[in-house]
Every structure is written in C-alpha cells, then in structure tokens.
Amino acid sequence: MSESYTASRNKFLEEVGNQTSFMFRFFRNIFRGGFDWGELVRQCYIIGYKSIGLVGITGVILGFVLTLQSLPTLKDFGAESYVPRMVAVSVVREIGPVIIALICAGKIASSIGAELGSMKVTEQIEAMEVSGANAIQYLVVTRIIACTLMIPILTLMADALALVGGYVGNNVGGDVSAVLFYNKSFSAIDFVDLIPSFIKSIFFGFAIGFVGCYKGYNSDRGTESVGVAANSAVVSASLWIIVIDAIAVQLTSVLAYN
Amino acid sequence: MYWLIINEHMETGTDTKAKEKKQAANDKETVIEIRHLKKSFGSNEVLKDINLDLYKGENLVVLGKSGEGKSVTIKCIVRLLEKDSGEIKVFGEEVGSMSDAELKKLRIRIGFLFQSAALYDSMTVRDNLEFPLRKVLKLKDEAEINKRVEDVLESVGLPDAADKLPSDLSGGMRKRIGLARTLIVNPEVMLYDEPTTGLDTITSEEISELIVKLQKKYQTSSIIITHDLSCAKITSDRIVIMNDGAYIAEGTFDELKESKDENVCAFFKQP
Numbered sequence: 451m452s453e454s455y456t457a458s459r460n461k462f463l464e465e466v467g468n469q470t471s472f473m474f475r476f477f478r479n480i481f482r483g484g485f486d487w488g489e490l491v492r493q494c495y496i497i498g499y500k501s502i503g504l505v506g507i508t509g510v511i512l513g514f515v516l517t518l519q520s521l522p523t524l525k526d527f528g529a530e531s532y533v534p535r536m537v538a539v540s541v542v543r544e545i546g547p548v549i550i551a552l553i554c555a556g557k558i559a560s561s562i563g564a565e566l567g568s569m570k571v572t573e574q575i576e577a578m579e580v581s582g583a584n585a586i587q588y589l590v591v592t593r594i595i596a597c598t599l600m601i602p603i604l605t606l607m608a609d610a611l612a613l614v615g616g617y618v619g620n621n622v623g624g625d626v627s628a629v630l631f632y633n634k635s636f637s638a639i640d641f642v643d644l645i646p647s648f649i650k651s652i653f654f655g656f657a658i659g660f661v662g663c664y665k666g667y668n669s670d671r672g673t674e675s676v677g678v679a680a681n682s683a684v685v686s687a688s689l690w691i692i693v694i695d696a697i698a699v700q701l702t703s704v705l706a707y708n
Numbered sequence: 709m710y711w712l713i714i715n716e717h718m719e720t721g722t723d724t725k726a727k728e729k730k731q732a733a734n735d736k737e738t739v740i741e742i743r744h745l746k747k748s749f750g751s752n753e754v755l756k757d758i759n760l761d762l763y764k765g766e767n768l769v770v771l772g773k774s775g776e777g778k779s780v781t782i783k784c785i786v787r788l789l790e791k792d793s794g795e796i797k798v799f800g801e802e803v804g805s806m807s808d809a810e811l812k813k814l815r816i817r818i819g820f821l822f823q824s825a826a827l828y829d830s831m832t833v834r835d836n837l838e839f840p841l842r843k844v845l846k847l848k849d850e851a852e853i854n855k856r857v858e859d860v861l862e863s864v865g866l867p868d869a870a871d872k873l874p875s876d877l878s879g880g881m882r883k884r885i886g887l888a889r890t891l892i893v894n895p896e897v898m899l900y901d902e903p904t905t906g907l908d909t910i911t912s913e914e915i916s917e918l919i920v921k922l923q924k925k926y927q928t929s930s931i932i933i934t935h936d937l938s939c940a941k942i943t944s945d946r947i948v949i950m951n952d953g954a955y956i957a958e959g960t961f962d963e964l965k966e967s968k969d970e971n972v973c974a975f976f977k978q979p
Contacts, residue, residue, distance in 0.1 A: 486843070569828075577826035580786050581893070582815040582844040 472664050476594060479587040489592045497558055497593070498600035502607070508553050509608030512545060513537055513615030518622065530624065534631045535638035537616040543643050546609040548695050551654035554601055555687035559662035562593055563683030566666025567676040575667065590663045597659030598652055605651040646702040650695065657690040736763040738797075739897055739929045740785060745794035747780055754780050756953035758794070762897070762929055767920070769932045769940045771975055772950030778933040779823070781950075782899040785931075786818055787811055798897070816844060819895035819928070823902040825886030827874040833885050834870040837861070840893050860888040863922060880911035884918065891926055898923070898930040904939045916942035937976065949975060 516537050524530050566589060569575045578585040617631045662683045669679035738761050745758035754777035762768050772778045783789040785796055787803055796803045798814060806814060827836050837857045841847045861867050864884040874882060883903060890898065903919060904912035916939045923930055923943075932943050940947055941961050949957040949964065949972055957964060957972045965976050 484843070484846070572829070573822045573824055573826040574828055576788055577820070577822055578828075578839075580788055580815055580818075580820045581840045581890075582812045583840065584812075584843075588843065 468668065469664060472668070473660065475586050476590055476660070476663075479584065479591050480595070482584065482587060484584065484587065486588055486592060489588060490595060493592045493596035494600055497596045498603060501554060501557060501600070501604055504553060504557060505550055505604045505608050506611055508549065509546070509611035510615035510618075512549055512608070513541060513612030513617075514619040515615075516540065516545070516612070517616040517619030521620065521624070531634070533620055534613075534616065534626075534634035538613060538635035538638045539643060541612040541616070542609050542639050542647055544647075544695075544699075546612055547605050547647050547651040547654060548691065550605045550608045551601060551651065551658065551691045552688055554597075554604065554654075555658050555661075555691060556684055558597060559658045559665075559683040559687040560680040562597075562659065562662030563666040563669075564676055564680035566590075566663060567669035567679030570667065570669050571671060571673060571676055586667075590667060593663050594656060594659035597662075598655040601655030601658060602648055602651040605654075606648070609647075642706045646698065646706055650698040650702075653694050653698070654691050657694060658687045661687040661690060736766075738762070739764050739799065740931070741795070741797040742781070742785075743795040745781065745784060745796060746792045747777070747784060747789065748792055754953055755784075755791075758953075758955060760948065760955065762931055764929050765927065766945040767923055767930045767932060767943050769934060769944035769947045770950055770955075771934060771937075771940050771947055774935060776950045777953055778950055779901050782820070782901060782931055782933055785899065786815055786820055816893060817896045819890035819893070819898045821883070821886050821890050821898065821900045821903055823905055825874075825882040827877075827882055827885055827889070829874045831874075832870070833861075833866075833872050833874070833877075836874070836885065836889050837870075837892055840889065845893060856892055860892045863891070863925065864888045864918065879907050880915060883907065883915050887915075887918065887922065891922060894926065896928060898928045900930060900932040900934075902934055902936075903932065904934065904936045909938070912936060912939060913942065915939075919943050 517533055520536055521530060521533055524533055524536070566575070569589070575585050575589070578588065613632065613635055616635070617626070617628060620626050620631060665679045665683040665686065669675040740760070740762035742758055742760040745755050745760075746753070747755040758777075758781055760768075760770075760781070770778050770781065780789060784791045785798060785803065787806075791804060799817070801810075801814070803811070803814065827833075828839065831839065834857060837860060838853055841853050841856060847853055857870065858867070861870060864887055866881060866884055866888070869877065869881065869885065874885070877885065887903075898919075900919065904915050907915060919930070919932065920943055922928070930943075932939070934940055944961055947959060947961055947964055948955045951971050957967065957969060959967070964972055967973060967976075
C-alpha cells in the first residue's frame with residue numbers, strides 16, 4: 451500500500467517535472483532564431499480552417515438547443531423576451547468558449563497527439579533532431595502557437611453562430627424579427643463579457659496545443675502508444691479546460707464584476 | 709591469422725601482429741573515439757564497457773545480436789541518448805560536454821540512417837530531401853537546392869522519385885531516400901542503424917553495395933550497425949563483434965570468420 455502510494459506520488463511528480471521542463475523548452479524556442487513562419491501558417495490552416503465546419507455546426511446547434519430548452523420555462527414566467535439576452539450572455543460568457551474548447555480538444559489535441567506520437571514511433575522526430583534541425587521549434591512551437599491563435603477565433607465564430615441558432619430556435623416557437631433578436635442580444639453583452647471570455651479561450655487554445663504536443667512528443671515506443679498519446683491528450687486537455695475555466699470564472703468574478 | 713580480443717584480451721598483448729596492427733591504428737586519424745562507455749536503462753545494463761575507434765575513411769561494421777546495445781552505442785554518439793559514464797570524442801571533442809549549439813554543429817557533420825529510414829511521411833521525397841537544406845543549412849538559392857536534390861537522387865539510383873510520397877515507396881526505396889536525405893548535407897561521418905533489416909536478400913545486397921559506393925563518392929567514415937553477415941561482408945573494412953554489452957573481437961571479415969573463439973564463431977555459423 452505504502453509502496454504503491456510512493457510509486458504513484460513519484461510518477462505524478464515526475465510527470466509534473468516533465469511537463470514543466472517541456473513548457474520551458476517551448477518558451478525558450480519561441481525566441482530562438484529560425485522560426486518557421488510557413489509551418490505556423492500551415493498549422494493555422496489545419497487547426498483553424500479545417501475545424502470551421504465542426505465548430506460552426508456546434509455553435510449553431512448550441513444556440514438553437516439552448517433557446518428551445520429555455521423558451522418554455524421563461525414563457526411560464528412571461529419572460530420570453532429575455533431569451534435573446536439569456537442566450538447571448540450564457541453563450542458568450544461561458545458555454546461557447548468551454549464547449550468549443552472541449553470539441554477542439556477532441557479534434558485537435560487528439561490529432562496532434564497521434565501525429566507526433568506516430569512520428570516518435572517511426573523515429574521521425576529523432577531523425578529531425580539528429581539532422582541538426584530544431585524539432586521542438588518546427589513541430590511543437592508552431593502547433594501550440596497555432597492552437598493559441600485559432601481557438602479564440604473559432605470561439606468567436608461559434609458565439610456568433612450560436613446567436614444565429616438562437617434566433618432560429620426562437621422562431622420555431624414564436625415570431626421574433628432578426629433585428630429585434632440581435633438588438634436584445636447585443637444589448638445584454640458588454641466588453642466585460644467578451645474580453646474575459648476571449649482571454650479564457652486563448653488559454654484553452656494553449657492548453658489544447660500544449661497537451662497534444664506533450665503527449666505526442668513524449669509517447670512511448672510501439673503502435674499502442676500512438677493510441678495512448680491521442681487518448682490521453684484528449685482526456686488531459688479536457689481536464690485542463692475545466693480547471694482553467696474554474697480559475698477564469700473566479701478571477702472574472704473578482705476583477706470584472708465587482 | 710589476425711584477430712584480437714578487445715578489453716582484457718587486448719591488454720595481455722602477447723600477439724605481435726596485434727601490436728603491429730595497434731601501432732598502425734595509432735598512425736591513422738581517429739574520427740570517433742569511445743572509451744569505457746556505459747549505459748543502463750533502469751536495472752538493465754546495456755553497454756558495460758565499450759571501447760571503439762573509428763578511423764578516417766573506413767567502414768567499420770559493428771556486428772552483434774539484437775538487443776546487445778549496438779543502436780544504443782551510435783545513439784550515444786549523437787546524444788540521442790545520454791551516456792551514463794565514459795568518454796565519446798567525435799572529431800576530438802567530447803560529445804557529453806557540448807552545448808546545444810555545438811551539438812547542432814556536430815550533428816550536421818554526422819549522418820544517421822535509421823533502421824526504418826524515418827522519412828517524414830507527410831512530405832514528398834523532394835520535401836524530405838529539401839528539409840535539411842532549408843531548415844539546417846538555411847540554403848535559400850533554389851537552383852542550388854534543386855541541383856543537390858537531383859544529384860543525390862541520381863546517386864541513390866532513384867532520379868524519378870522526387871514527387872512521390874514515402875507511403876508510395878518500397879522498403880528498399882525508402883532506405884535509399886533515407887540515405888539520400890542524410891548525404892545531401894555532405895556529412896563527414898555516417899552512422900547506419902541496421903541498413904538492411906527488413907529487406908529481401910537482393911535488395912539488401914543492393915543497399916550494401918550502395919553504402920560502399922557512396923562512401924567512396926562522398927569520402928565518409930562510417931559505422932554500420934548490423935546483424936546481417938552479407939551486409940558486413942560487403943561493406944566492412946573492419947568488423948568489431950559485440951556480445952553481452954562489450955566488444956569481444958575485432959578484425960577483417962575473413963580474419964574473424966577463421967576465428968576459433970566460440971562467441972565469434974557463433975556469428976559466422978548463421979545460415
């Protein structure tokens with residue numbers, strides 16, 4: 451029992467140490483010369499542009515379902531005119547960034563984890579290192595920065611589409627003009643809602659990129675480890691998103707709303 | 709008959725020819741010098757006491773069973789793995805004490821062909837070959853890049869493979885392209901990790917002959933890790949035999965083949 455506890459504790463501490471060291475390597479390599487801007491643009495295209503469909507559909511359905519679910523309850527209180535405001539505030543402040551980050555953790559973190567894991571297994575990363583190329587800068591830095599840039603943009607896009615979905619949902623059970631719906635929606639949102647949410651999604655993006663790269667880059671040998679890297683990348687990134695969200699909500703409450 | 713047992717056998721030094729050979733070796737320029745190299749993975753001591761010299765312009769074959777630590781040795785040379793103790797000097801400089809920048813410069817001078825060829829599978833053959841030129845040598849001149857790519861593809865006998873993806877290549881072709889990608893930066897030393905593993909006999913011989921041909925063309929010094937006798941016979945100027953984490957014998961292919969030592973004989977009894 452005691453030995454098992456010691457082994458688990460040591461493994462946990464080792465993992466924390468490795469992740470910290472990996473993060474230092476990431477930051478150190480951002481500022482080293484020879485940064486590959488072309489690869490960064492390619493990663494932004496893969497991570498950002500190729501996720502537009504998934505994120506867009508998720509955003510529309512998010513707003514649509516949220517409206518349909520809340521409309522009957524608010525109707526009972528005669529407060530259906532509050533639906534646009536409620537949808538706007540809840541999507542922009544909380545649900546939009548978190549749901550989109552979780553969706554992206556599933557799509558992007560797993561894809562990065564599997565790709566780098568597969569490169570590790572087939573010795574491609576070692577080949578890159580031994581050739582004298584900076585593998586961390588080429589493979590890791592570009593991916594993490596691309597995630598950090600693209601996830602907030604995808605989140606903003608999803609927020610906007612969620613309002614479209616909300617408008618459609620509102621018109622399924624009633625008759626509201628688009629102008630009225632969006633006027634009411636935007637009247638409820640302020641920069642104090644948008645900015646913390648945007649900053650939060652930057653951290654979500656960083657977590658998704660970092661965890662995906664860490665799990666892939668440090669995967670074990672063997673084909674099984676590629677699956678393990680992809681899977682643990684999704685699980686860890688999702689967990690990080692929840693933790694970051696909890697911290698962000700606390701900070702926002704203290705700094706923005708007091 | 710010439711062959712000598714390294715480590716304790718060598719130190720007894722009764723064989724005159726061995727002494728002469730040692731003297732001759734001392735006259736040659738040493739490119740890689742390994743002394744008392746040890747490396748363990750947990751409780752598994754893989755390299756127990758490795759002593760090895762690679763001389764300029766020679767093809768040195770390291771022959772040994774799988775799992776003996778042959779690949780670990782060459783990975784320690786380029787610091788893909790960190791040694792536990794001992795000395796590794798490449799071009800006269802201790803590898804273990806090099807800074808990142810010094811290590812990068814050293815790695816450019818050493819080519820490493822992986823067992824799996826390790827081609828970047830998301831890139832075409834041309835992109836694979838251009839990668840070290842653009843990212844490591846920082847070449848910008850498109851004409852020079854194209855010329856180097858075409859030259860090296862010609863050298864490995866695959867002039868029309870530039871636009872193919874690694875997934876479209878056979879095992880032998882992948883090895884050739886891996887070799888081309890390594891040679892395109894004109895390394896002074898080549899480290900081959902099981903260059904013929906997984907290939908049929910004919911392709912293995914072709915790759916072995918290619919190694920010899922390219923060694924002459926590019927004037928490299930090479931360490932070839934293998935357990936393939938045919939490859940060892942074709943490529944070697946000198947062979948060292950590895951057993952149980954240490955080198956036990958050294959000599960030419962013919963010398964070792966005639967050896968009476970049972971550990972050495974075991975390698976040459978392969979069907």
